[in-house]
Amino acid sequence: MYLYNTATRHKDEFKPQNEKQVTMYCCGPTVYNYAHIGNLRTYIFEDLLARTIRLHYPLKHVMNVTDVGHLVSDADDGEDKMEVATAREGKSAWDIAKFYEAKFWQDYDALHCSRPSVISRATEHIKEMIALVKTLEEKGYTYRTSDGIYYDTSKFPRYDALVGHARISGLQGGARVEMSDEKRNPTDFALWKFSPKDKKRQMEWDSPWGVGFPGWHIECSAMAMKYLGHTLDIHCGGIDHVTIHHTNEIAQSEAATGEKYVNYWVHGEFLILRSGKMSKSGGTFVTLDVLREKGYEPLAYRYLCLGAHYRTQLEFSYESMDSAAKSLKNLRALCSQVRTAAQNRAQQTDKSRAWKEKFTAAMEDDLNAPKALALAWEAVRNAELTPGEKLDFLQFADTILALDLFVQPEVSSEPLPEEVTRLLEERARARAAKDWKKSDELRDAIAQKGYVVKDTPKGQQTEKK
Numbered sequence: 001m002y003l004y005n006t007a008t009r010h011k012d013e014f015k016p017q018n019e020k021q022v023t024m025y026c027c028g029p030t031v032y033n034y035a036h037i038g039n040l041r042t043y044i045f046e047d048l049l050a051r052t053i054r055l056h057y058p059l060k061h062v063m064n065v066t067d068v069g070h071l072v073s074d075a076d077d078g079e080d081k082m083e084v085a086t087a088r089e090g091k092s093a094w095d096i097a098k099f100y101e102a103k104f105w106q107d108y109d110a111l112h113c114s115r116p117s118v119i120s121r122a123t124e125h126i127k128e129m130i131a132l133v134k135t136l137e138e139k140g141y142t143y144r145t146s147d148g149i150y151y152d153t154s155k156f157p158r159y160d161a162l163v164g165h166a167r168i169s170g171l172q173g174g175a176r177v178e179m180s181d182e183k184r185n186p187t188d189f190a191l192w193k194f195s196p197k198d199k200k201r202q203m204e205w206d207s208p209w210g211v212g213f214p215g216w217h218i219e220c221s222a223m224a225m226k227y228l229g230h231t232l233d234i235h236c237g238g239i240d241h242v243t244i245h246h247t248n249e250i251a252q253s254e255a256a257t258g259e260k261y262v263n264y265w266v267h268g269e270f271l272i273l274r275s276g277k278m279s280k281s282g283g284t285f286v287t288l289d290v291l292r293e294k295g296y297e298p299l300a301y302r303y304l305c306l307g308a309h310y311r312t313q314l315e316f317s318y319e320s321m322d323s324a325a326k327s328l329k330n331l332r333a334l335c336s337q338v339r340t341a342a343q344n345r346a347q348q349t350d351k352s353r354a355w356k357e358k359f360t361a362a363m364e365d366d367l368n369a370p371k372a373l374a375l376a377w378e379a380v381r382n383a384e385l386t387p388g389e390k391l392d393f394l395q396f397a398d399t400i401l402a403l404d405l406f407v408q409p410e411v412s413s414e415p416l417p418e419e420v421t422r423l424l425e426e427r428a429r430a431r432a433a434k435d436w437k438k439s440d441e442l443r444d445a446i447a448q449k450g451y452v453v454k455d456t457p458k459g460q461q462t463e464k465k
């Protein structure tokens with residue numbers, strides 16, 4: 001398998017440290033609001049990666065839930081996103097976290113993203129975070145300001161390794177980071193923040209440095225290393241995390257352990273709106289519930305995401321949602337015809353195996369899901385494969401695509417026109433007499449009346465075209 005590695009800036013062959021268990025950490029949601037479909041695009045690509053890895057290796061997949069410490073600005077400015085939500089909703093920070101986390105998993109499951117092996121909440125790992133900050137302090141990487149304990153990035157010479165020198169010079173120009181008087185370098189970041197003196201926070205803990213809360217970056221390092229060891233095979237996230245969050249994770253983890261933190265950094269590009277970035281903080285976002293209200297099933301959104309490579313930006317529009325929903329419906333209808341023709345029996349042959357290999361090769365080429373999806377379309381229409389071979393291949397493809405390709409479309413509750421009922425009865429008699437030619441002719445006649453007929457174990461079922 002080849003993966004584009006942000007750290008090396010090219011597609012690298014994936015070699016796990018231990019073939020008995022691949023380790024992967026994915027930055028999880030900050031549960032102060034609904035996840036938007038941009039966030040969800042990132043989890044869909046991570047799910048494709050997880051499913052592809054599992055074709056060959058057992059996988060330990062860890063995802064965190066950030067329920068404290070993610071400030072309004074990724075660069076340690078402003079309030080904690082959780083506390084902002086408390087003011088907005090008049091609920092406790094704990095209740096907000098519980099509510100949005102539960103909602104997050106509902107969306108995650110509805111998109112058929114496979115659940116991580118470990119889900120780690122930041123608030124349940126404060127002890128590990130404090131221990132990591134203490135190690136950094138003992139090794140001389142930290143300093144104290146009036147609002148917290150900071151990491152001194154000038155003590156870590158490889159600080160800009162993930163993003164390259166351009167970024168650091170950009171930062172020195174002061175373009176993105178306002179430097180407080182007490183920060184030694186613009187790129188320094190908080191490991192532990194003190195609670196404000198004049199305001200009690202809802203989420204705060206004792207520490208050797210004073211009451212406060214962890215910085216967002218230390219959360220991921222502490223939890224990733226707790227569950228996956230000092231060196232992870234893969235670390236994923238959205239592209240926005242490269243410059244600050246993941247750069248900081250490397251700095252603090254490698255300074256603490258003296259070992260390489262991550263072998264493959266894999267980042268997904270953004271879902272954007274015509275008007276720009278989709279963001280929770282910016283208030284311009286679409287959720288899965290909004291799509292549901294407009295009549296789209298969640299898997300139509302998964303289909304839309306599979307149609308674009310994870311490293312290209314995807315511009316969201318309702319026209320593209322319409323076409324994804326329609327394509328998914330058509331693909332399912334074709335798959336269902338394949339299953340009927342194969343009488344529900346998959347046939348594994350050299351040919352079907354070759355198709356599976358082509359499909360796997362596409363996914364293993366830096367997760368080329370658009371190509372894998374195109375192969376599913378090619379297979380259903382391929383004249384050289386038998387229905388049984390098609391079924392064998394398509395059932396395999398759906399273990400990765402996870403689009404419910406073989407789901408029966410809902411049977412319409414509208415009464416059928418008399419003429420269609422008559423044709424269906426005639427077709428049932430033809431089938432009972434094994435007159436397949438007549439059966440097919442009658443299927444066409446029914447299609448002309450605007451109905452698709454499918455043969456299921458329960459008999460003929462119709463759906464309006």
Ligand SMILES: Nc1ncnc2c1ncn2[C@@H]1O[C@H](COP(=O)(O)OP(=O)(O)OP(=O)(O)O)[C@@H](O)[C@H]1O
Pocket residue numbers: 027028029030031037038039040041042236237238239240241268269270271272277278279280281282
């Ligand atoms: N528009 C987007 N498209 C794809 N992925 C995104 C987008 N916005 C955020 N992500 C990714 O979603 C994941 C979850 O992010 P998180 O819940 O922390 O959202 P957030 O950064 O608080 O959201 P926002 O930036 O919208 O306020 C991260 O991996 C992040 O990189």
Ligand SMILES: [Zn+2]
Pocket residue numbers: 026027028220245
């Ligand atoms: Zn993270």
